[in-house]
Amino acid sequence: MNWLAAYSRLFSILDKSGTEAYHSGPSFIKVIKQFDAGQADYTLYLDDRNRKGLSSSRKDFYWDILQELDESLRYDVYRTFIDIVSPYFPKEADELKQYIYGSGNPVPKVKVPSNNWNSGKLNETINKIDNAIDLSQYNHAMTLSYTCLEGLYKTYVHKNISQRTNVTDLLPLSKLVRDDIEQQLKQTGPYPDMMVKSISTLTNAIANSRNGFSDSHFDQDSYKWLASYNRDLVNSIGRLILHFL
DSSP states (O other), X not given: OOHHHHHHXXXXXXXXXXXXXXOOHXXXXXXXXXXXXXXXXXXXXXXXXXXXXXXXXXXXXXHHHHHTSOHHHHHHHHHHHHHHHTTTOHHHHHHHHHHHHTTSOOSOOOOOOTTOOSHHHHHHHHHHHHHHHHTTOHHHHHHHHHHHHHHHHHHHHHHHOGGGTTOOSHHHHHHHHHHHHHHHHHTTOOOXXXXXXXXXXXXXXXXXXXXXXXXXXXXXXXXHHHHHXXXXXXXXXXXXXXXXX
């Protein structure tokens, strides 16, 4: 990846003064801190650069911050900025997306080992969704919710239904997980079956709401209530799934 060319495209959007896409130094760093908690706050970071004689130009220090990230994390950061600016500059955002990802979908693909999902990882992901909502990045919050469920279901299948690891789509995954949990619970006696059946219903709602505001619909923008509601559904489903992992 030619990151300099990608960055030039990104900065030209983030530098559109007077628009919703414009990112000042503090707002840029707030996005970065979603992925790198160790990133210094704006004032401390600029003070440190000044002491070192480094440029305080936004274009220069945005580039330095991005280049200091691991490449896999850098892809995630670019995905987030694309989500943020696409409702306001769809053409430019689409060109950036095509440059970085080609014809592929910029939505993060989940690849997690079977032992990766636990309460701590779920808390971390929920916190990322909360941060996205706090920054009014509702489309990104929707994507994170979808991706979180995908990771949980894939992990469950790898651990408990290893013969079905060929299934990769979210809705069929949710049905596999639901059916397997039902089988486990039937062996222990009566249980509130509607609670388990709700896994598929709620997953379908999350998938449809996310797809309704996907990266292919740049003229639309999701809402805070919808992102918040999805966040709570993912948290509830995640807590249930973790009991069986």
